[in-house]
Amino acid sequence: MARRPRSSGSLDPRAQSILRAVIDEYVTTATPVGSNSLVERYGFGVSSATVRNILADLEASGLLTHPHTSAGRIPTDAGYRFFVESIVDSVILPPVEQLMIRHQFGQVQHASEQWFRLAATTLAAANRTAGLATAAKPRSAHVRRIDVVSISERLASLIIVFREGALRQVLVTLAGPTEQGDLTRAAVVLDELMAGRTAADAERALARIDGTGPIGGLVQHLGDRVLAAVRDYDSAVIEEVFSDGLLHVMAEPEFERSDKLRRVFAALENRAYLGQLFDSISGTNRVQVFIGAENGPEEMRDVSLVLASYGEPGRAVGVVGVLGPTRMAYPQAIGTVRFVSGLMNELVAHIHA
Amino acid sequence: MARRPRSSGSLDPRAQSILRAVIDEYVTTATPVGSNSLVERYGFGVSSATVRNILADLEASGLLTHPHTSAGRIPTDAGYRFFVESIVDSVILPPVEQLMIRHQFGQVQHASEQWFRLAATTLAAANRTAGLATAAKPRSAHVRRIDVVSISERLASLIIVFREGALRQVLVTLAGPTEQGDLTRAAVVLDELMAGRTAADAERALARIDGTGPIGGLVQHLGDRVLAAVRDYDSAVIEEVFSDGLLHVMAEPEFERSDKLRRVFAALENRAYLGQLFDSISGTNRVQVFIGAENGPEEMRDVSLVLASYGEPGRAVGVVGVLGPTRMAYPQAIGTVRFVSGLMNELVAHIHA
C-alpha cells in the first residue's frame, strides 16, 4: 500500500534518487536490488526499512517491479522512461571520451563514404552494445555524374554518382560487341542529359531523346538502366543499415538463451519496420529513446534503442544509434549518440559546403 | 570390445549403411540414436542386438561416441569425415533445386557486382544454415578507369574502377577551391597514366610525373590517393565476407545457449583467420569440408564449413560456402555449394569473356 498517494509525474527528490540508485545498481549487476544492498552501497542516511517504504511507493507508481515476493526490485519500462526523461537534456559526454571518438573519426577522414560505418563501430565500442547507422540519404536523388566503363566485349559497368557523393554501380549486358569509344560517347550524352536532375526530371529528359542513330539505341538502353537505378535509390527509405557490436548484446545475461535474441535480430532485418522507425525520428535532431515495449513489436520488448538523426532535414538525413537490453547504461548511450550524431552533422555540412 | 578387429579406412558395407543411418537420424533429430530406434526406422533385417554389436565396432573405430553409458550413439568428427569422404564426389543437386537457384540468379542478372551476396543468401536459404561468400578478387589489381567528380568546393569524389568491375570510392579534401574542369583534366591525366596498370606499375608511372604546372599539383595529390586505394585493394586477402542466415544457426539446439555461438561469430570476424582459410582452398575448385575440430580454432569445434572457391585461379577468385553445426546435412550442403560455385564460375567467365 502506498503510504502517501502521489500524482504521477512529480516525485519526491529522495524517491527520485533512490530510483536512480536502483537503476544504477541493476544496470551494473543485472540482479534485482534489495533495500539492504541499497543502504549499504548508497547510504541515504535512512534505514533499510524506510527505503523499503519508498520502494513500495515507487512500485505503486509503476516505476519498479518485483520478479517475485522475496526478490529485490527491478525497474519497469516506465521507470527507465522516468529516469531517461530526467537526464536526457542534461547529459554531456565527458571531454575525454569526446576526444577519443573525434580521434577515431580523424583517422579515416578521407576513406570514402564509410563514415556511417565508423559511427556504428564507435558507438558499439563506446557503449559495449550494438551500434547502428545508416548512410545519409537525400529526400530526392540528384544525379551528379554518369560514367560508363567497358568491362568486356558485351558487358559494361554503369556508374552513377549522386550529388552527395553516394554511388551506384550497375553491370549492363550489351546488345552486341561495343567499344569503349561508343560507351564514352553514350556516357557523355547521358551525363549532359541527366546531371543535376532528379529521377522525375531525368525520366522526362530521357523520353525526349532520339533513340535512333549510331549510338541512339545504346543511349536509350543505358538510360533506361540509369533511370531504374536512380528510382531504386530514390524509393528506398533506408539504403543500408550498418550494425556493429551485436556480439556485445549476445554477451548480456538476458540473452543467454539465444531464442530471444534471435527474434530481435530477425526484427532488425525487417526493413519496413526499421524504415518506419527511422523515418519517425528523422525530423528532429534530438536524441530519441525507445524503451522495451515502447518499441511496439513483441520481439523488441527486451531491448531499448537510443537513436538520433543527423544531416540537414531538407536535404539528406541518416540515423545513428545504439541498441541494447532495456537494462542499459542510458546516460552513456545518450551522451555518445548525441555526440556522434553531432559529428556526423559536421561531416554532412562539410560535404554540402 | 570389438568383435572383429578391423583396419581403419575400409568398412563392412553393412556397418557403413548403419553409420549413415546414425548420421541421418542424428542430423534430423539432434538426439543420440540407439539400436532400437535404428532397427525400427531403418530395419536392416537384423535384430537390435546385432546392430548394437556393430555400433560398438564403429565406436571402437572412433566413428561414433557415447555421451554417457546409457545413451545412444552420436557421430564423431571422424564419423562425419568418413561419411563425407564417401559421398563428396557423387553428390549432385536435384534438378528441381538447380532450377530454383538458377531462377534466383536470373532475377538480378544486371544488379551490379552483388552476385556474391546473392550466393550467400541462396546458400543460406537452401540449407537453412549460414551462407558465406566473398567477392571475386584478382591476384593483382589492374586499374581500368579513374574518374574524379566534384562534390563541393573543396571536396572531390575519386572513383577507381578495376578490371573486373570492382570499384572503390575515396573522398578527397582539396587544397583549395577547385572547379570540375580542373578535376576532369586531372582525371584524364591520371586515367591515361594508370589505366591497365597494376599497383607497382602505377607507382612507377606516378613517380615520373611532372608535379608542377597548373594542374600538376592536383594530379600529384589525387595520384597519391589513387595509389593508396589501389594498394589497399591489392593487399587485402579478402575484401569483404558477406554472410546471411546466421539466424538459422542461432535456431539450432546446440546453440540454444548463446555463448558458444558468440565465440563462433567472433571467430568469423577475425579477418586473418578467414583470410588464411579461404586462401588455403583457393587453388582447387573442389568442394572442401572442414568438420568441427578440423577447423583448428577452439571456438569452431562445434561447427562445420563447406566451402568452394570460384573464379579463374590465375586471375580472380572468391569463395562461397556454408556454415552450420557439425550436425549438418552434408549431402545437401555439398550439393548446393558445388552448384552455386559452378554458377559463380560461369558469371566470372562471362565478365572475362
Add this chain to the structure above:
DNA sequence: CATTAGCACTCGCACACGTTGAGTGCTAAC
C-alpha cells in the same frame, strides 16, 4: 560363427522434498 534373446547394469532426467537465505511487508515503538 554370425546372429539373437535375455538380462543385469548404467546413468541422465524429471520430480519431490527439505534447507537456506535474501528480501519483503507489516506492526508497534520511537
Add this chain to the structure above:
DNA sequence: GTTAGCACTCAACGTGTGCGAGTGCTAATG
C-alpha cells in the same frame, strides 16, 4: 516520519528416488 523487529515468501540449491532408454555381456541357436 522513521525505525527495529519479526513473520512470511519464494527462488535456488542439494539430495534422494523412480523411471526408462540404452548398453554390454552371456548363452543359446541355426
